[in-house]
Amino acid sequence: MSNALKQVAEAGLPLLRVRGLTKMYHLGEDFWALRGVDIDIHEGELVSIIGQSGSGKSTLLNILGCLDRPTGGDYWLAGNHINKMSSDDLAAVRNQVLGFVFQSFHLLPRLTALENVMLPLGYDHLRKHPNMRDAAIEALQRTGLGDKLNNRPTQMSGGQQQRVAIARALVNKPSLLMADEPTGNLDSNTARDILNLFKELNRQGTTVMIITHDPSIAANTNRKIEVRDGLVIGDQKIEYPEVAA
Amino acid sequence: MTYWLLLKTAIQSIRLNWLRTLLTLLGIVIGVGSVIAMTAVGQGAQDSVVARISAMGSNLLIVNSSSSRSGGVSSGRGSSGSRSTLSITDVDYLRKTLSSSSGLTPIVNATGQLIWGASNYASSVNGVSVDYMDVRNRQIETGVMFTEAEQQNRATVAVVGQTVVTELFLGEDPIGQQIRIGRIPFTIIGTLKASGSGFGGDNDDLVLIPYTTAQARLSGTQYVSQIWIKAVDKESMTPLEEELIQQLRTAHRLADSAEDDFTVRNQADMISLVSESTDTFTLLLGAIAGISLLVGGIGIMNMMLVAVTERTKEIGLRIAVGARGSDILLQFLAESVLICVMGGLLGLLFGVGGAYVLQHFFGVNTSLSTNTMIISVGFAAFVGVAFGLYPAYRASKLDPIEALRYS
Ligand SMILES: Nc1ncnc2c1ncn2[C@@H]1O[C@H](COP(=O)(O)OP(=O)(O)OP(=O)(O)O)[C@@H](O)[C@H]1O
Ligand SMILES: [Mg+2]
Numbered sequence: 001m002s003n004a005l006k007q008v009a010e011a012g013l014p015l016l017r018v019r020g021l022t023k024m025y026h027l028g029e030d031f032w033a034l035r036g037v038d039i040d041i042h043e044g045e046l047v048s049i050i051g052q053s054g055s056g057k058s059t060l061l062n063i064l065g066c067l068d069r070p071t072g073g074d075y076w077l078a079g080n081h082i083n084k085m086s087s088d089d090l091a092a093v094r095n096q097v098l099g100f101v102f103q104s105f106h107l108l109p110r111l112t113a114l115e116n117v118m119l120p121l122g123y124d125h126l127r128k129h130p131n132m133r134d135a136a137i138e139a140l141q142r143t144g145l146g147d148k149l150n151n152r153p154t155q156m157s158g159g160q161q162q163r164v165a166i167a168r169a170l171v172n173k174p175s176l177l178m179a180d181e182p183t184g185n186l187d188s189n190t191a192r193d194i195l196n197l198f199k200e201l202n203r204q205g206t207t208v209m210i211i212t213h214d215p216s217i218a219a220n221t222n223r224k225i226e227v228r229d230g231l232v233i234g235d236q237k238i239e240y241p242e243v244a245a
Numbered sequence: 246m247t248y249w250l251l252l253k254t255a256i257q258s259i260r261l262n263w264l265r266t267l268l269t270l271l272g273i274v275i276g277v278g279s280v281i282a283m284t285a286v287g288q289g290a291q292d293s294v295v296a297r298i299s300a301m302g303s304n305l306l307i308v309n310s311s312s313s314r315s316g317g318v319s320s321g322r323g324s325s326g327s328r329s330t331l332s333i334t335d336v337d338y339l340r341k342t343l344s345s346s347s348g349l350t351p352i353v354n355a356t357g358q359l360i361w362g363a364s365n366y367a368s369s370v371n372g373v374s375v376d377y378m379d380v381r382n383r384q385i386e387t388g389v390m391f392t393e394a395e396q397q398n399r400a401t402v403a404v405v406g407q408t409v410v411t412e413l414f415l416g417e418d419p420i421g422q423q424i425r426i427g428r429i430p431f432t433i434i435g436t437l438k439a440s441g442s443g444f445g446g447d448n449d450d451l452v453l454i455p456y457t458t459a460q461a462r463l464s465g466t467q468y469v470s471q472i473w474i475k476a477v478d479k480e481s482m483t484p485l486e487e488e489l490i491q492q493l494r495t496a497h498r499l500a501d502s503a504e505d506d507f508t509v510r511n512q513a514d515m516i517s518l519v520s521e522s523t524d525t526f527t528l529l530l531g532a533i534a535g536i537s538l539l540v541g542g543i544g545i546m547n548m549m550l551v552a553v554t555e556r557t558k559e560i561g562l563r564i565a566v567g568a569r570g571s572d573i574l575l576q577f578l579a580e581s582v583l584i585c586v587m588g589g590l591l592g593l594l595f596g597v598g599g600a601y602v603l604q605h606f607f608g609v610n611t612s613l614s615t616n617t618m619i620i621s622v623g624f625a626a627f628v629g630v631a632f633g634l635y636p637a638y639r640a641s642k643l644d645p646i647e648a649l650r651y652s
Contacts, residue, residue, distance in 0.1 A: 067565055067645050088569045095567020106562045106649060110261060120566040122250045168566065 004092035004126060005080045013079060014040035015176060015207055016064065021073035023059050023230075033059040035230040036073065041209065043175070046202040046241075048218040049211045051227035057211045058180055060227065064209070065100045065178045066090045078175070095123050099169030099206075101179035105161045107153040113140060113164045114149040120172050139167040143197060159190035166197065170206075177201065177208045183217065195220055216242070255580040258552070269548040270588040272541025273625050277592025279534035280621040281613070282599035287527030288617075289610035294519045298512060300440065300448075302382040304347075304476040305512040306486055308493070310468075311505070329468035330497065330506040333460055336374075336472060338496045345485060348376035348475040353456045355463035359413050360425040366413040368406075370426055370452045372459020372469075380475045388420045388435030396455040401462065404435040406449035426452070429462045479513070486511055531617070535624070541588065542628035549581050549636035560640050561648025570641035577640050581633025582626055589625030593618055 016039070023034040033056045041047060051057050062068040063075065066082065075082040077097065085093070094100070107116045117136040121129045129135060140146055143163040153161050162182060169177055179198065183191035195210075195217055202208045210221065218224045219242045226234035259266050310330035336351045343349070353372030358365055375393050377383070391402045403424070410419055419433045431454065440448040456469070474489065476482045486509055493507055553560070560573055568576075596618075603609040 062646055065565075088571070091564070091567050091569040091572075094565065100565055102649070106558070106565075108559055108562065110257065119563070122247070123563070123567040123569070123572055125569070172567075 004089070004096040005078050015043045015078055016041040017074075017076045018064070019074045021060070021063065021075065022071045023056070023063060023068075024071040033230050034063075034070070037227075037230070037232055039225065039232060039235075041176075041207065043207055044202070044205065045207055045223055046199065046221045047207075047209045047223045047225060048221040049209065049225045049227060050213070050215070050218050053213075055227045056230040057227050059230075061178055061180050061209065061211055065098055066094050067100070091123070092126060095120055096126065096172050097175050099166075099172070099174035099177040101162070101165050101169050101177070101182045103181040103184040105153070105158075105165045105185075107161055107164055107168075109153050112150045112152055113145060113156070113167075116153070116164055117167045117171050120168060124172060136167070136171055139171040140164070142170060142201070143167040157190075158186050159193060162186065162190075162194055163197070166194075166201075170201070175207060177206050179208070179210045181211050181213065183212070183214070191217070251575055251579045252583070254576055255583045258556075258580055259584065262552070265548060266584055269541075269544045270584055270591065272544040273538065273585050273588025273628065274541075274592040274595060276534060276538025276541045276628075277589045277621045277625050278595035278599060279537060280531055280624075281593060281596025281617055282603070282611075283530035283534045284527050284617045285596070285600040285611040285613045286603065286609055287523060287530050288612040288614055289604075291520060291523035291527065292612045293610045294523065295516055298516050298519065300382070301512070302380055302473075302475060303512070304479055304482055305380065306474045306476065306482065306489060307510045307512075308472040308474070308489070309508050309510070310470070311508045329470060331469050331472060332467040333456070333469060334467065335493060335496050336456075336469060339472065339474070339489070339492060342492045343474070343485070343488060345477055345481055345488075346474050347477045348380040350374040350377040350380050350473050351456050351469040352471040352473065353459040353464055353468075354470045355426075355454075355459045357427045357463065359409065359452065361413050361422060364413055364415060366409065368409050368413075368450055368452050370403075370454060370459070370463065372456035372463070373453050374456055376475075377453060377473075380473050383440065384438040386436045386438045387418070388433070390435055390453075391455055396457055399458045399461050400455060401429060401431045401458060402434045402454065403431040404437060404453040405433060406437045406447075406451045407439040408447050408450035409452060410436055412450075426454075427463060482511060482513060538621075538624060538628060542585075542632040545581055545585060545629065546632035546636060548584075549577060549633050550639070552580070553577065553636045553640040556640075557643065557648045557651040560643050561645045561651065564643065564645040565649065573643075574637045574641040577637035578630060578633050581637070582629035585625045585629030585633075586622065589622035592625065593622055596621075 018037055018039050021034055021037040022032060025031045025033055037060060049057050049061065059068070063070050070083070077093065082090070082093070108119070111119070114133065114136050117139050118132045121132045121135060137146065137149065140149060143166050145160060145163045145167065148156060148160060153164070156164065177198070183194050186194060191214070198208050198210060199220065210217070212218055219238065222238055222241055224234070224236045224238060225232055308331060333351070336349070340349055350373045355370045355372060356367070357370050358367050375390065375396055378385070378390055385404070386407070388404070390404055391400060395402055403426070405419060410416065413424070414422065419436060422433045424431055424433060437449065460467070474485070476485045490505065490509055494505065497506055499506065563573060597613060600611040600613055604611045
């Protein structure tokens, strides 16, 4: 684990732990999008989060991804209490410990695939990256895009764009990869390819959390967490995950 | 983010919107350009005035009469019009008493019509002493200056400037020619080297005659309009000035309580006075131009605010992949500073070009100063920081989730 986190995960302890996590939005009246969530995620897991629209999945993942702060509850990442961290420290965590993949890719349109993937390396204040290009090329090769380095997002298919986004999330070698409906904008064939990519990355050692609406995708993971009305209502290990063809 | 990356990112964004950037940049270009051109004009004006003062000679003290309010002993009987308090007696007295001057000449003004054959011309006739040449830093072109003996004998000899040579003698060699000044005949014994124009117009439009002659034959009074005294060196100017005032007060028999009935001007003081006032003038010009630089800064701020709004999504993404608030702040600051520095450098080009055009096509004396160039380009960069700060701050405070949702 990189030095963005002071403590290293102790053996047996979860990589990620939240207790009593809540999130309230004010919109005229108070609205509780999360109402006390407890989750432990261990290293090496491939987890899916499912639930109806509006149940609070994105709200949860944004907090776990350190993009948002909870209203209440506690969050530990490898034993580090995230609640207490400064925003600069959280930026370092996002940069080095976590990788985040969005439904709508969020690539910068004026940059090439390579430049998009290099982006996080420029914000790494803690480690030196003597060769950003090579690191980005390696990440793109891992997602199978070694031949599209100089394409701009508009010159790529949706699936390819998502692969660039995944490469960007991978480039800093994160411990935990989070994806919010990564296949939501893709057709089913492409979706399966992306899912297989996540499974492959998981096999290589990255812990992965995927939000999905698609039961067949959830069935492909090791563990299924179901969210409803801001609460975890189901947490199910899948002993024999389906193998996506 | 490394500085190199910051610069690269800034250049990328600027290239994306180069036309908008260029138009916004104009404010800064005009601001910096006019600061440089304006101060060059101001400084040029100062230089030429100082040059004129210096051309009068060096280390000079100039005594003028002043109509004293308290009424000095020797005042009150001045010739009609000019109530002069300086007289030939003062000149003789100063010549005898001043301990260290290197030259002294009275100026007896006797403007008169010059007549040579059928040709005539009105010039300024000055009764001066032999020292005049040294005091006023003038040289003889042809012939000779009159001598001490001719001065004592009130000889009717004259030395003329080049303008008189052309206007009265129509270019012919004037040496040895007889002219009349008013009704008195004079012999031309020399011509002065040209010296160009200075205060009070053409420095070459004059006739020099011995002051003794001027006083006896032309003006008919004891009074002189000015006394010019040259100090040995710069350091002795102040002591000489003090001594001069003391001696003149003694000569005029002024009581201790009485004010001076004359004024002494010191060449060094004149230069510093002129420098001060033109410095103020230059500062004023610079300030006016500086205001346009500020207006340019407001344009930059406006553009940067638009840029931050347009790039909300990009900012959100950058924060999401690990940019700190300070990274975003620096990125936008780098952009606005880069724009302003580019504007500053372009302005520098226009300012220097403008000064060149003024100098070579409009005859305006200009003097470019490296300091002003450095300061104004530096100020442009400062404007970039000052007016880029607020937009950059806004960008750095964006919430990544909301920013990413922005469309
Ligand atoms: N910024 C916000 N302000 C107010 N309410 C919000 C905000 N973001 C989310 N919500 C509310 O919180 C609840 C949970 O939203 P969330 O986006 O987490 O749902 P979700 O499970 O991701 O839904 P979907 O599957 O449609 O993406 C919703 O009712 C939503 O209206
Ligand atoms: Mg969602």
